[in-house]
Amino acid sequence: MRVVLAVLLTLISVQSIAKAVEDVRIDGLVQMPSARAFDLIGFNENQSYDSGKVYQAISALFDTGFFSDIDVYEENKVLIFKLVERPSIGNLTIEGNELVKTEDLERGLKLSGLEIGEIYKPETLNQIAQELQRQYYALGRYSAKVDISVEDMPRNRTGIKINIDEGDTAKIVHINIVGNNSFDEETLTKDFESRETGYWNPFSSADEYAKAKIQGDINTLKSFYLDNGYLDFQVVSSQVSLSSDKRDVYIVVNVDEGQPYFLNDVTLSGSLPIAEDRVWKQITQKKGDLFSRSQVTEIIEGISTELGDDGYLFTNVNVIPEKLDNHTVNLSYQITPGPQVYVRRITFSGNSETQDEVLRREMTQFEGALATHSKIQSSKRRIERLGFFGNVDLRTRPVAGTTDQVDIDVVVEEQASGSIQASIGYSQEDGTVLGFGISKRNFLGTGNKLSFSASRTDSTQDYSINYDNPYFTVDGVSRGFQIFYQTSDHADDDVEDYDLDEIGVGVSYGYPISDTQRLTFGMTVKESTVKLGYDPSNETANYVDTHGDNYDDVIASLTWSDNDLVGGVLPTNGYSTKATLEVALPVGDQQYAKVGLTSQKYWNLSGSDLWLFRLKGRLGYGAGYGDSDALPFFENYYAGGAYSVRGYGASSLGPQNSYDDEDTSTSALGGNILMTGTAELIFPLPMVEDHKSVRTSIFLDGGNVFTDACLSTNTDCNEGVDLDEIRFSLGFSWTWITPIAPLSFNFARPLNAQDGDSTDVFQFQLGTTF
Template sequence: MKFFSAVFLALISVHGVAKPVEDVRIDGLIQMPSTRAFDLIGFDDDKTYDSNKVYEAINSLFNSGFFSDIDVYDDQGVLVFDVVERASIGDLTISGNELVNTEDLERGLKLSGLEIGEIYKPETLNQISQELQRQYFALGRYSAKVDIKVDDMPRNRVGISIDIDEGDTAKIVHINIVGNTAFDDETLTEDFEARETGYWNPFSSADEYAKAKIDGDINTLRSFYLDQGYLDFKVVSSQVSLSSDKRDVYVVINIEEGKPYSLNDLSLSGSLPISEDLVWQHISHAQGDTFSRQEVTDIIEKISTELGNHGYLFASVNVIPEKLDDQTVNLSYQINPGSRVYVRRITFAGNSETQDEVLRREMTQFEGALAVHSKIQASKRRLERLGFFGNVNLRTRPVPGTTDLVDLEFTVLEQPSGSIQASIGFSDDDGLIYGFGISKSNFLGTGNRLSFNASKSDEYTSYSLSYRNPYFTVDGVSRGARFYYQSSDYDSDDIEDYQLDKIGAELSYGYPISDTQSLTFSLGVQETSIDLSDDPSNESEYFVDTYGDNYDDIIASITWRDNDLIGGILPTNGYSTNLNLRVTTPGSDQEYYKASLTSEKYWNIDNSNLWLFHAKGRVSYGNGYGDSEYLPFYENYYAGGAGTVRGYSSSSLGPQNSYDDDSDSNSDAMGGNFLMAGTLEVIFPLPMVEDHKSVRTAAFLDAGNVFATSCFPVSTNCTSGVDLGEIRYSVGLSWTWITPIAPLSFNVAKAINPEDDDETDFFQFRLGTAF
């Protein structure tokens, strides 16, 4: 029948005869819907056909890619298309991959047509295998292998399994730079990401070969020479050779250094809408200086910022170099300021909880005003300092159809600003800690802070309720109130046994001085009562005998704060300085004052927010005035433990109290009225940790101690004065994790210069927090 049909179709092709048919039928369909197949054939309703129409139908079916064979014949007036469908992909599995995510591999396979439900095309498998190997080769896995298996499945389907053997990463044995005479290899490779095998760092993969790493180092090399004035420098070639076992890589970079250029003439060109002096103050090099591309780049950025601060946000600044035969170069800074730009609209997105007003009041750039680069950036940074957002992005969009209007779009990523906590923790300082707290730093999206906290440990009980409105007035004057109760029952190995109860309230007002600075004034009342043990120390007994055991005080304080820390609980950049003076006012039972200066700063070592350097220092001093000769002993500062000098037991350093000869008590640390403490930290990432925003590891050096500038007349163990030789030091490692329940921190520290009477702790940790 098929043979007869082929002959018959050939005859009508010759004579061009169109034959009517009773029907058209398609046999062999399994997965393709018949409606789609008939659409591909595309016969008209008149049901006539000739050979051209048949051939067109066959081509249309083949071009769909679904069929591997098609026969056509006439079965008693019925035109039959007998098709054989290609198999479809019924299952796709990938195994053995660790370096490359399965999702990324599946995305790449999809682009190549290898996806569940798609037509199986055997000819693509070899291409896919080669492409996967190429990706692993680029990662330095030259021994990687890709094995693809195809298994038949029911209903004309196949299952494809891709088994990847990633192999071992080839190591860089030697990096050789050829053609350098002005600089040695060590200098040129100092900033390379790649390192030769033998470079030891347990957390580094610098000696593992990757093409992208070498390409980046070549760009680093090029930048180095251009920064040294070698304008004719070029990389002639780079070769990577592989050992026979595919484990060792040898990198050779051939260069031509040329000669360094110095600056001959500097000029400005183009249209200059501001004073030339404002531009020239940013041009830091002069005639005779060695050319540096990095310096030129910095100057261009500074000039662009200067123009942006005058409203020319889209100014274009380019440098035109003219190389001269005497190895000098003329530089012309060409300025095209564009139009002066105004802000039409400022919008916010992503703040589902925080009210627009809270964000808008942080703006130093206003709608309808001249767009000023510094004000726009200051607005962004003020939003970051709020602490409500994990990320703040800014987009400057030109208004279509205009050249002098822009819209500013701030997109924020809100992070939790409140918590309800019930926790059980433990610390070396206070033993078991039971805590409950309700805190909201962005109460009802208003930016106000409301918190209630309660906690209890073996040594203290504390309750506090506080509220703060950072914008009590539209000018940014803040108002806060706090009510608190504290009961401390000291009975540890390092502090004298007595009970101290405090209850008080205070009202505060803060006044902004600048974007980062503020002054806060507060006034509070406090009732304090002391209950000494049956065997008090000479110092505490003397103080109570002299001044009583119950005090009603009015306490005033002033705080100057300069805070530009970014990153919330675990800062990554910026600085903070606090200066506080706290004094009892006339009419109080006590007469004393306390002053404290605390400052810290973070440096981003590699702009990754992972490698940081942190320095922090604190100096505190207090004393009595008027009829009070001494700072109350319960207001003393203490040193040792977390917060001052790790590696020493909590509150164990400094002067000690004394007891009568017939007492059974041992001397304890009684603190002092002068405290000095400092910390230097190198913060580094752990390779197995992904969330570095909640986990931090650091190596630290601590130093500090407390001193008594004057001793009680009954003291026998106290030496007055400040002796810097008594400063204690420690080194160690710290690990902090901000858990969903409470902060968890570990410290492993070694006391460097302990005295015989010092109490040391090699390991300290804290789970939970005291409110």
């Protein structure tokens, strides 16, 4: 920089006496437009100048940051500014970053003026390096290094290369709470996100240090003490120490516990627009109870909800604590209800596919009606239960210029509600496999369900069409239709030697009992034809000999369902239960009945929809009545495979059939009693960002099928339920909701497989979830 020399030359040349300049010339401009440079200099032709004006011009040029050197001199009454521009940034590369995205780093560098096309300023590089290191330090990467190199490029440009060594995350070696007399460290840290090294969890990074995580843990510590009555609790200080190799972190938190406070009195104040006893029902505290901030928060929410159900949505509830000398406290709940609020308008957004009517008919809160908290929450829950949306948010917005009206904005995030299934393959059992199916739970955005499937193997063909309208009437009565055709030819496979053809149609009507419960009545008419082959099993042949080979049946069904699942294809909360009764009526050729119960429930373990626990169970029983003494063999239950007990071959468990020829290989007979269950721990994978479409879990499956009607000649068949025959498997499941269809992989290890069991460690599914 030669600014001092330039100024001295200027002072000498003008001798501090104002002189007129006939012209002004600027040499060396490349990046800056000449018009801007002349504006900064501020000289015009025939304008007088002196040393002060020249110094101001030089300062203005340097302040732009464009120039590294400026000379000013006079030649033949022409004032010449000779400028040396800084180079511009012609190339910017970032390497070595994996933890922080390149676009995030580029965004931060842009704010610091480091961007392609900007002027290169060497003095900013050190600041940028320090800022990048600071970001990595906050993530616990204390060994991170940032190296910035600069190289010249043609046309007065500079290339900048930032090489980042992210290093390793420092591990938390020890967390020490000092000053805790009432609670031990294990109790105080059990809800911490941070864990000491040695806490084993293959999918957890709890022992990796992060400043934000530690601050969250300190807030958790404060909440713990306030929930246990310690109103005077304080965090005196917190220190983070780093080992010399920057790999180990030691955390010390100094606290002052104080003494626990107990309630002396609880009072209400303010305006109560509803009966006072309704408010007192929400207050669960009484004299002598230990103070708890979380309980106070719950009471405030309960009071707000109680008044919200009468239209006072904007109720303000404050709690005023008054500490007394004997470590007791008076609590006063001060209520300011505001006016009753009515709903002016309900709008929907985010539903690009789903029609507004589909959402509006789920609303229990109506336009023009008193706005109530319970109806708004009920509306949200009903929309979530549709399963069409990954996220549902109901927002109340005050109407400008009024105090008693709100608009409700229903904002949804649509997710895939349909799937296309297409498959081609080959298997030892079925030969060539061809399949195609379309399922749409939100057909044309109407909320109706339409599905069509067709599959064909060397031995089977299966075609079906299903349609269901959940709002056949405005009162929520549903109507559904079903058409199906199935045919099988087992003459050339190892399962059975018979053909079975089934064709039928069905209709059903569902009646809502409550927001979650529904009662459905159905009627199906079908024709079944059995053609025995050369060597059918004794069980199959015996049924055909007794009941014939052609059956025209009328099947009545009754289904009760209670569904409160939230989350769509991959639920995250709630439960569902379905009980079914199917009866083949005496007007048909066969007389049998089947009852079934399926139930599942999700528990949210972390409150973030990432750690979940799921239980699922299924029970089934079927039997003949009247002139039929057994359940038809083709109506038997089966177990094993991806839809029941993973790790075992599909439909391979349970009693085996029998043949007169002892050398003939047997296969699963199925049974009229079914028992299966699943316990599943769902957890997030660290490398996955979209947990709404990807799910991983560890599962324990168990189950089997049994029969209470064995042929007397089948010595390998035992009647009744034997719990010792329950098969178990342990495994890992991965599911991805692709744009086409759900894709699932199951890896399962049988835990108690017996001789003769068919096992299948790996199972793959496309188009459904288990």
